[in-house]
Amino acid sequence: MDQKEFEKYFCTDKHREFSTDFFSDAEAYEVWEEIDFSNLAEVEGENTFTITADDARFFAEASLFSHPMMTDEGYARQSDYGRLFIHPIFITSIIFWCVGTKGRGNWIRTPGARNPGQSCIFHEYLQVGETIHIKMKPHDRFIKRGKYYLQYKVDLYNQDNVLKVETFTTLILPRDREGIRKFLRGERGLDD
Amino acid sequence: MEKLTFDSVSAGDPLPEIVRTVDQETFWKFAVASFDYNPVHCDQKWVETARPFTLTTTVGHGMMTASFMTDVVLAWMLPTVLTIRKASVKFTFPVMPGWTVTSRGTVAEKHVIAKGKNFVVLHVEAVNQDGMKVGLSEFSVAFPD
Numbered sequence A: 001m002d003q004k005e006f007e008k009y010f011c012t013d014k015h016r017e018f019s020t021d022f023f024s025d026a027e028a029y030e031v032w033e034e035i036d037f038s039n040l041a042e043v044e045g046e047n048t049f050t051i052t053a054d055d056a057r058f059f060a061e062a063s064l065f066s067h068p069m070m071t072d073e074g075y076a077r078q079s080d081y082g083r084l085f086i087h088p089i090f091i092t093s094i095i096f097w098c099v100g101t102k103g104r105g106n107w108i109r110t111p112g113a114r115n116p117g118q119s120c121i122f123h124e125y126l127q128v129g130e131t132i133h134i135k136m137k138p139h140d141r142f143i144k145r146g147k148y149y150l151q152y153k154v155d156l157y158n159q160d161n162v163l164k165v166e167t168f169t170t171l172i173l174p175r176d177r178e179g180i181r182k183f184l185r186g187e188r189g190l191d192d
Numbered sequence B: 001m002e003k004l005t006f007d008s009v010s011a012g013d014p015l016p017e018i019v020r021t022v023d024q025e026t027f028w029k030f031a032v033a034s035f036d037y038n039p040v041h042c043d044q045k046w047v048e049t050a051r052p053f054t055l056t057t058t059v060g061h062g063m064m065t066a067s068f069m070t071d072v073v074l075a076w077m078l079p080t081v082l083t084i085r086k087a088s089v090k091f092t093f094p095v096m097p098g099w100t101v102t103s104r105g106t107v108a109e110k111h112v113i114a115k116g117k118n119f120v121v122l123h124v125e126a127v128n129q130d131g132m133k134v135g136l137s138e139f140s141v142a143f144p145d
Helices: A003-009 A013-017 A053-062 A073-078 A088-099 A177-184 B024-034 B044-050 B062-077
Strands: A117-122 A131-144 A147-157 A163-173 B018-021 B083-091 B100-111 B119-127 B133-142
Touching (some): A003 A013, A003 B024, A053 A088, A088 A131, A088 A163, A088 B024, A117 B062, B062 B083, B062 B100, B062 B119
Antiparallel strands (some): A131 A147, B100 B119, B119 B133
């Protein structure tokens, strides 16, 4: 699908800036069998994410839950919480944004990757105005019922280096680079 | 709206049901919101041959289903903002365009520890219009009281 097709949905600068093409950098994506588990050093993502009220509102609306605590700053200010509440699953947007395309963790962009489930620990809710960066490292790689699972520990921190959320980001991936190339050609790149 | 307190909650309490009907527009908009443009969600032509799920149709993002299940928790607690400490979600079948997903749950456990440390465990599942399970999840939610 062409980026132009998505443009009618864009409402923030980040939407306009982010590449919707998951194919163009695919040769640089990390591959299941090539992940170096001898190097468990934590690395930072390519980008940081400064959260705006529009980001929070758009995510709530896109997930079809427009509670005024998430979409109406006036309403939220009058509540005991006193500010917009950011949907907990918004961490997905932050991770895709922060990982980027060139460095570690870019395997989350693999065309054809499947999501088996996720888990996370929230230390503090995200807030409008915070600038979030991520730190990540390989956590696990396993085979289950013929499927190849890769898991990274991806943690979200704010501008003061306060740990906000810990995640165990997991996907089912093609085993090797040829699997990715098959997907790029529009062929099935998974074995199961 | 009445403020949600630890005393007002009992193990076995049902949570609000959330019903969402989705289509390709839903997937495209969620792709924009989440920055997850995997073609399995967005590109019907590509999916017909690439078939990551062996299906020949696009499917919704797993995190869209996760959002629906989380919305059960949010609909239960908001405008009271309790602290979701942990969330764990599993996707048991991909959601296809045109499906209606119902998410529902219960207060599975009430942990009575001490003021400021009390929490509940919520179990939430998502099913399609035929009752087929598409997602399972568990949330730990802490109370200030």
